[in-house]
Amino acid sequence: MTPVNHHDLKPAAEGLRTRVFQIIFESDTPLAKGFDIALIGVILSSVLVVMLESITPLREAYGDWFIRLEWGFTLLFTVELAVRLYCLERPWQYLKSFYGIIDLIAILPTWLALIIPGVHSLVVVRLLRTLRIFRVLRLMEFVGEGRLLLGALMRSSHQIFLFLFTVFMLVTIFASLVYLIEPAEAGFTSIPTAIYWAVVTLTTVGYGDITPVTPLGQAISVMVMLIGYSIIAVPTGVFSAEVIRSIRADRYSDEACPGCGYDRHEKNARYCLRCGTWLDEETPDPRLEEQREDGDDTPPGAS
Structure with a gap:
């Protein structure tokens, strides 16, 4: 997948194609911004139709209407994609980009439903097309902040992996103990089932579908819950520390002052x-x- 920027795309020729290109691919004019906002509204409406169709009473009462609306949205998006490709100098460049692939996936499920029943439910991927709102509302500068968070997550991945591995070991140990202690009638019929209980207990979710009935098993449950409360902040702390380090590295220079050696200056x-x-x-x-x-x-x- 090629990360093509809208500024890298060029219209196919002067005249009608250029005017269409300015409306569809740019958002610095009222007409272009109105097109993008209307497109986002249609996308949200199509996803809403798919969600409503999944409700059995509504599907039984308005199934035919849902089918008509879905095909209407699909035809509209198909025409829109065709127009996008029509006004581009290199349409294949757009099709290989992130937005191009999303636009193509948005219309494929309905057409494939003619061959494979039930595939049309996948049209909820159209919701990804609302990412265009970043361009419409001039929010692209926040992409840099997202990259900072992603970079911090990648740099702290080893510590987080070690933490998760340790948690998995604890969960396995406690689950094995409870499996040996608790009777099968309490729901602990296997070690994997006990691991499920241990994870639910450690994360303090507590569904209550499987609970220990013996005093020793309940004591272990208390221990697991207390451990969960004590370690739940560990990955958050590791990630937060890496984010702070990234912000400092992005904001501050590591060059020392030639006069006193102080090295905590802002880059500018x-x-x-x-x-x-x-x-x-x-x-x-x-x-x-x-x-x-x-x-x-x-x-x-x-x-």
Whole structure:
């Protein structure tokens, strides 16, 4: 899948195709923004129809209407995709992009339903097309923040994996103990079933479908729940620490001040926060130039 930016796409030719391209692929005009907002509304409406169709009483009462609406949405999206490809200089470039693949997947389930019954329910993937709202509402700058969080998650993946592995070992041990202690009538018919109970108990969800009935088993349950409360903050702390480290790395420079050695300056800082020394050693300090022109030889920052 090629991550094609809308700015990399070009219209096929001057005239009608260029005007259509400006409406469909750009959002800096009222007409283009209105098209995107209307498209998002139609996408949400099509997903709502699929959700309502899954309700048995509504499907029995309005099944024919749901089918007509679904085919209407599919034909509309098919025409829209055809128009998108029509106005592009290289339509295959768009089809291989993220949005192009999503647009194609959005219409395939209904057409495939003619061959494979039941596939049309997959049209809920159309909800992914609402990602265009980032472009409409000028929210693309938040993509950088998302990448920061994803990068922090990737860098803390080893610690989180080690934590999850430790939790899995604890769950397996406690589940095996409870399986040996509790009777089968209590629901602990196998170790995998006991592991399910241990996970539910450790996460403090407590469905109550399987519960220990012996005093020792209940004591183990209390222990598992207390452990769950005590360790639930571990992955959050690891991830938060990595996010803070990423923010600092993105905001602060690791270059030390040539005057005092202080190394906690913001990347756009020009003078040392502690001693006032000019930080860029490759260029002259503009304040020195000004002082020389004024005949003042006192070093900057000196009292």
